[in-house]
Each structure stands twice: as structure tokens, then as C-alpha cells.
Amino acid sequence: MSITVIRMKNHYEVGELTATLIADAIRSKPNLVLGLPTGQTPVPVYYQLRRLYAERLLDCSNVTTFNLDEYFRRGKGDPDSYYTFMHEQLFDHIPFKASYLPNAKPENSEIIPTSQLIPILENECSKYDMKIDEEGGIDIQLVGLGSNGHIGFNEPSPEEISDGTCIVTLAGQTISDNANKFYHGDESKVPKKAISMGMGKIMQAKSIILIANGESKAKAIYDSLRGPITPMVPASLLRLHPDVTFIIDEAAAKLLD
Numbered sequence: 001m002s003i004t005v006i007r008m009k010n011h012y013e014v015g016e017l018t019a020t021l022i023a024d025a026i027r028s029k030p031n032l033v034l035g036l037p038t039g040q041t042p043v044p045v046y047y048q049l050r051r052l053y054a055e056r057l058l059d060c061s062n063v064t065t066f067n068l069d070e071y072f073r074r075g076k077g078d079p080d081s082y083y084t085f086m087h088e089q090l091f092d093h094i095p096f097k098a099s100y101l102p103n104a105k106p107e108n109s110e111i112i113p114t115s116q117l118i119p120i121l122e123n124e125c126s127k128y129d130m131k132i133d134e135e136g137g138i139d140i141q142l143v144g145l146g147s148n149g150h151i152g153f154n155e156p157s158p159e160e161i162s163d164g165t166c167i168v169t170l171a172g173q174t175i176s177d178n179a180n181k182f183y184h185g186d187e188s189k190v191p192k193k194a195i196s197m198g199m200g201k202i203m204q205a206k207s208i209i210l211i212a213n214g215e216s217k218a219k220a221i222y223d224s225l226r227g228p229i230t231p232m233v234p235a236s237l238l239r240l241h242p243d244v245t246f247i248i249d250e251a252a253a254k255l256l257d
């Protein structure tokens with residue numbers, strides 16, 4: 001078990017270092033399989049990757065990416081989907097070999113009642129895990145951190161958390177965080193369900209990099225690194241992984257001293 005904690009001055013530096021580590025890994029293994037998150041935290045990482053590509057210092061043409069999650073019934077064509085976010089941030093700028101997100105909006109899903117959609121999406125979840133396995137598994141999984149300690153959309157739970165990709169119900173804290181970040185606090189605009197890569201699948205990645213910045217993440221960082229290892233703080237489970245690096249800024253590290 002080995003966990004490395006790297007503290008940087010600010011959000012920008014977290015992004016710069018993380019992008020450098022990813023770019024180095026791609027140079028050593030051009031067919032890298034890369035797991036990617038959404039959220040505000042990785043925005044400087046994606047900015048730096050775009051810069052490296054524009055300066056011809058990075059070639060991702062053999063890299064395959066898998067995203068952690070997607071909102072229920074959202075996908076291509078929805079401005080608020082993680083699909084659109086990833087295209088705007090990365091995939092429209094850098095050619096990858098292939099880029100996958102969980103399919104949370106299969107064909108005609110807008111007219112399919114939820115009860116019928118669930119088994120279709122469960123099938124999509126299994127196909128997603130199979131695709132990751134076909135690609136040889138994830139080499140580097142980059143993850144952000146929810147203010148309640150979630151990863152992807154693996155929310156705190158008193159029981160064991162999911163192994164494979166699955167449909168999840170968002171925690172109240174996550175709905176309120178996302179409403180404040182994107183919808184001026186209007187929680188009715190935040191989907192209550194999503195598809196998320198399961199904690200088990202994340203833990204299968206050969207190495208994991210968690211990034212966090214800002215004071216709003218300080219408690220979750222403290223609980224993840226210093227609290228008990230428990231599914232009530234999904235990120236604390238990362239301490240059971242053999243190769244994990246936390247790259248965090250001073251504000252997020254505030255409670256560690």
C-alpha cells in the first residue's frame with residue numbers, strides 16, 4: 001500500500017503537475033488507457049493537456065479514455081451533459097484513439113418510462129465494464145472529490161459500495177453542491193440519478209490520481225486521509241490501493257496539519 005500526497009500552491013499548479021504526470025505516462029506508454037473525471041477541479045488539467053497538444057508536445061492518437069460518470073438521460077446534444085463538457089474541454093481539441101462515457105441516454109430514451117429504461121441502462125453499465133476490460137483495464141484513473149468524499153458518483157453509504165458501473169442515486173449534498181455550482185442553487189435542475197463507474201472498477205486501475213482544490217474540499221480530504229477507511233467516505237477506500245497519489249492545493253490540505 002502506498003499513498004503519496006503532493007501539496008501545490010493553488011488550483012492552477014494542481015492542474016499543471018497532473019497534466020505533466022499524465023503526459024509523461026502517455027510518452028512512456030502511447031496506448032495508455034486513461035480514466036477521466038468531470039467537474040471544475042480537472043479544468044486546469046484539461047487546459048494544460050490542450051496546451052501540450054497545441055505545442056506538439058503530446059500525442060494522444062493511441063490513447064483510449066473512459067469517463068467516470070454521466071447524468072441519467074443526458075448525453076450527446078445536451079448542453080448540461082458530461083458528454084458535452086468532455087467534448088468542450090478535451091475531445092474536440094485533441095484526437096484520441098477512442099473516448100467513452102457511460103451511455104445514460106440510449107436511443108429513444110426520452111419516451112421510455114423510467115421502469116423500462118433501468119434494465120436497458122443496467123445492460124449499458126455491463127457493456128461499459130466489458131469495454132474497459134477489453135482495453136486491458138485502466139492504466140491511470142484521474143478522479144476528483146465530492147465535498148462529501150464521493151468519487152465519480154459513488155456516494156457515501158453505510159454498506160459496501162458498488163463494484164462495477166451502475167445506476168446511482170445522488171446524495172442530497174451532491175445535488176445541493178451541483179445546484180449551487182451550475183444552477184444558482186435550483187436543485188430541481190440537477191438530475192437525481194446518474195451512471196457511475198463503480199468503486200471496484202476504479203480500484204482496479206493500475207494507478208489512481210486524486211485531485212482536489214479549495215477549502216470546500218478540506219474536510220473530505222481530511223476524512224479521506226486521516227479518518228477511518230469506510231464506505232461512508234468513498235475516497236478513504238483509495239488508501240487500500242497500491243498506487244495512489246493525491247495532488248491537492250493548500251486550501252484543500254488545510255486540516256491536515
Ligand code: GLP
Pocket residue numbers: 037038039040041042068069143144145146147151152153174
Ligand atoms: C461531481 C462529479 C465528480 C466530481 C465532483 C466534484 O459530483 N460526479 O466526478 O469529482 O462533482 O466536482 P468539482 O471538481 O466541480 O468540485
